[in-house]
Each structure stands twice: as structure tokens, then as C-alpha cells.
Amino acid sequence: DAGVTQSPTHLIKTRGQQVTLRCSPKSGHDTVSWYQQALGQGPQFIFQYYEEEERQRGNFPDRFSGHQFPNYSSELNVNALLLGDSALYLCASRTGTGAYEQYFGPGTRLTVT
Amino acid sequence: AQKVTQAQTEISVVEKEDVTLDCVYETRDTTYYLFWYKQPPSGELVFLIRRNSFDEQNEISGRYSWNFQKSTSSFNFTITASQVVDSAVYFCALSEVSNYQLIWGAGTKLIIKP
Numbered sequence: 001d002a003g004v005t006q007s008p009t010h011l012i013k014t015r016g017q018q019v020t021l022r023c024s025p026k027s028g029h030d031t032v033s034w035y036q037q038a039l040g041q042g043p044q045f046i047f048q049y050y051e052e053e054e055r056q057r058g059n060f061p062d063r064f065s066g067h068q069f070p071n072y073s074s075e076l077n078v079n080a081l082l083l084g085d086s087a088l089y090l091c092a093s094r095t096g097t098g099a100y101e102q103y104f105g106p107g108t109r110l111t112v113t
Numbered sequence: 114a115q116k117v118t119q120a121q122t123e124i125s126v127v128e129k130e131d132v133t134l135d136c137v138y139e140t141r142d143t144t145y146y147l148f149w150y151k152q153p154p155s156g157e158l159v160f161l162i163r164r165n166s167f168d169e170q171n172e173i174s175g176r177y178s179w180n181f182q183k184s185t186s187s188f189n190f191t192i193t194a195s196q197v198v199d200s201a202v203y204f205c206a207l208s209e210v211s212n213y214q215l216i217w218g219a220g221t222k223l224i225i226k227p
Binding site for chain 1: 148150155156157158159160163204206213214215216217218219220
């Protein structure tokens, strides 16, 4: 039973560019959340997708957008990259939108130069 | 507003010692959930436990135990007879039923020396 998978593992981009990160949820899970984790800090909630719609959003600008596909996989898009966007981006999946335990992927390490 | 505080930035102990990681939370909700996650150097967050606000029973799972006290808004985590493989960053998190986002503490880096 595959867990949460993310791609790519690492990514280096230049300021102003755009990036797309991908996530496949754990089998049987239909809800995907994205988090940004800066070095030495706890994860910060970006948004959550359920039934192909953004259900909740954290305090992130509109440069951060996402999508969920019918197979429950998800993408995170970040436009006009800033140096401060450099972080580990984590995808988490769970069943439903309640306070159930979330299972995390290995993350995508984004470096903006 | 909700908040999770992990006052211990880093803890270093020698293998086989017991160690307790502290977690203090703030919430206005009467129904909420608390979580602990482990993040080893590989980076992947590993779920350890979920507790709801109505269940104050302590829980033990092998060498791990959790002490939940609503009176002090604390949800502490103890590792008994620590091992080098326990070295990781441990996060405490809170989820309210009014908003199921996870609010995370800053994490405690645990170093177990052989």
C-alpha cells in the first residue's frame, strides 16, 4: 500500500519563475493538504483540497494556488517566486475533512535563488 | 486564538535515559484534537498519536507515553529508555473542530547520544 508520494524531491528555481509541485495521496484518502516548512520551523498550512475544491486556506498570498484531480492527486503552484519561498513543501492526505490523522509525504525541497 | 508552544528547542540525552517533551496549547474551543508527529532527518513527518479533548486518559505505546492534562493545557510526550533512532524533531499540533487546520508548535529537536 503506497503512502503519500511527492515529486520532485528537490527543485531549484530563480526569482520570478513559476513552479508546480505534485502529490499523490495515500490509497483510500480523498483529502489533500499542503504545508510550507521553513528551515527550523514547524509546518505552515497553505490550503486543503477535497472533492476537487479548495476548502480551507491559510495565510498565504494568491501566488500560491492549487488543484485537485478526480483521482485525488493534487498540484501546488507558486507564481512569481521569491527568495522567501525557499522551503520544504509537504503534502498530507487523509480521509474526509475532519480532525483525522494526516499522513505526510517526504516533501519537495524548493530552493529559490 | 489557537497556539501551540513547545518551549524546549533542543534536548540532548544519553541513550537509555528517559526524556519528556513538553507541549502547551491555547484554544477557545471545548472540542479539539491534539497530535504528535516525528520528523526524522529524512524530512517525512510521521504520525504518532491523536487525542481528543474529551479523553484525558494517558496512553502508552511501547516506549512512548503521553500525558494529557486539560487543567494545565498540556500534552506532554515521554520516551522511556531512549534509543539513538529516536533522534528527530518532534512536533505537537492542535486542531479545532471549528477549523480543522493543524496548528503546529515550533518543534523540539531531540538528540540521543550513544
